[in-house]
Amino acid sequence: MEVTGTAPADQRIGRVLKRAEQALLQAKGAALKPVGLTLAQYVALGELDRQPSITGAALARACLVTPQAMMVVLKSLDEQGLIRRIPHPRHANVLELHVTEAGREALQAGRERVAPLERRVLGAFTSDELDTLAALLQRLTAATED
Numbered sequence: 474m475e476v477t478g479t480a481p482a483d484q485r486i487g488r489v490l491k492r493a494e495q496a497l498l499q500a501k502g503a504a505l506k507p508v509g510l511t512l513a514q515y516v517a518l519g520e521l522d523r524q525p526s527i528t529g530a531a532l533a534r535a536c537l538v539t540p541q542a543m544m545v546v547l548k549s550l551d552e553q554g555l556i557r558r559i560p561h562p563r564h565a566n567v568l569e570l571h572v573t574e575a576g577r578e579a580l581q582a583g584r585e586r587v588a589p590l591e592r593r594v595l596g597a598f599t600s601d602e603l604d605t606l607a608a609l610l611q612r613l614t615a616a617t618e619d
Contacts, residue, residue, distance in 0.1 A: 504586040510579055513546045518555065518572060518580040526569040555579055
């Protein structure tokens with residue numbers, strides 16, 4: 474393992490990735506707070522907007538969280554009237570999820586708050602740099618898989 478500075482390369486990369494992730498998550502969370510959404514709720518609403526009628530399990534997979542974590546998010550969205558759960562027409566034990574009009578309004582307000590941040594982040598890089606960054610992160614992900 475190559476050591477540069479005081480930390481091994483894998484620890485430095487891990488730390489830089491974690492800091493970048495945390496900075497982005499905190500900034501988006503702060504942007505969404507005035508709208509009354511958490512980042513998890515915002516992501517779930519956005520995915521439900523793209524894929525109406527999906528199940529909680531499918532939504533959890535799409536949002537890269539556990540079904541248990543998604544159930545907590547869905548409960549809060551339901552209590553706020555931002556989603557509705559409708560029985561599946563052919564599977565009695567399955568509930569389809571739908572964004573309500575209030576949910577669409579909250580999602581739009583969230584998008585308006587997050588968009589300037591995303592433009593600022595993306596604007597810090599050239600198009601070629603963004604392509605390179607995406608390719609490097611995909612390679613990093615692939616290197617961790619069995």
